[in-house]
Amino acid sequence: MERLQAVLQEKLTEVLDETFGSMAFLGVCEASAADCATAGSLREAQLLVTEPVLMELHLATSEALLRQMVETLYNFDADQIEEHLINDLLAEILNTLAGRLMTALLPEQQTFALSLPELASEEERLDDKPLFEAFYLADDEPVIVRLQASGPQALLNLLQP
C-alpha cells in the first residue's frame, strides 16, 4: 500500500494544482493537517468513482476560499455571491479533480465512471480513517482531499505501470 499512497500523493498534487490553476489562477502547496486546522467553516463535497473500482472521493475547503474563487470567476462583488454559486463551484472543482486524477492514475485504455458530485452533510463526511488523505493550502486556505476505496489492492493493480 505504500506504493499506492506515494502514487496518490504525487498524482493528486499535480492535478489539484492544475485544476485550481486553470479554474481560478491559484496555486496549491502541500501542507499538514495542523496547517489546515481552521476556525472558519469548511464546505465538503463527495463523489463516487463507480468503475473500474469503487472509490469515494471527498474534497473539503474553506468557505472563504470558495467565495474568493467565485468573486474571481464571476467578477462579482462579495455581496453578489449567492450560496448556490459557492456549492456549485465546489462540486465542479471536485468533478474536474476526480476526472483528472483517474486519468492520471489509470492506463490510457482504461475507462472509468464517476457519479455526480454532491455536497456532503455532516453525517456523510469521512470521519473514519480514510485510505488516503492529503492536505494543501491555496492562498493560505485549507484544501483537504480524502479517499476511501472498497478494494485498494484492485486499485493498485490497475495503476499505470
Next chain:
Amino acid sequence: MKRIVIADDSGTARMMIRRCLEIIGLQDATFEEAENGREALALVKKTATDLLVSDLNMPIMDGEALLQWVKASPKLVDLPVLIITSAGNPAKSEQLREMGAFAVINKPINPAILSEVLAPLLDNVKG
C-alpha cells in the same frame, strides 16, 4: 446571429464554457443553456443550432445519450457536438468520436485548446 447550446449540470461549468467561447471570438453568438441532456435535446430540436457543447455526466439524460439521440435524428445528425468532460481519457474519447462527437476536450477548459479544436468550425459558427 449564430446559435450555441451549452449543456452541463454545473452553472459554473456553463459559465466557464461560455466565457471561453466568447474569448475565442464567439461573443456575438446566441447562447442557450441546459442543465441536462433532455433540456439540451429540446433546445436543439426547437431551433436551428450551429454547435452543441455538452458535458458527459449529467442527471436525467447524460451526454452520451444526448449524443446518441442527436446522431440518430435525421434533422440533427449534422449538428457538431463538442463533448467537454472530466471523465474523458483516450479510450473514452475514441468511443465518443466513433459515436459521432466532433471532438472531446477534458476539463478544465481553456480558450487556447477550444480555439484549436473548433478552428474547422469557427468560420461557420461566427457567420
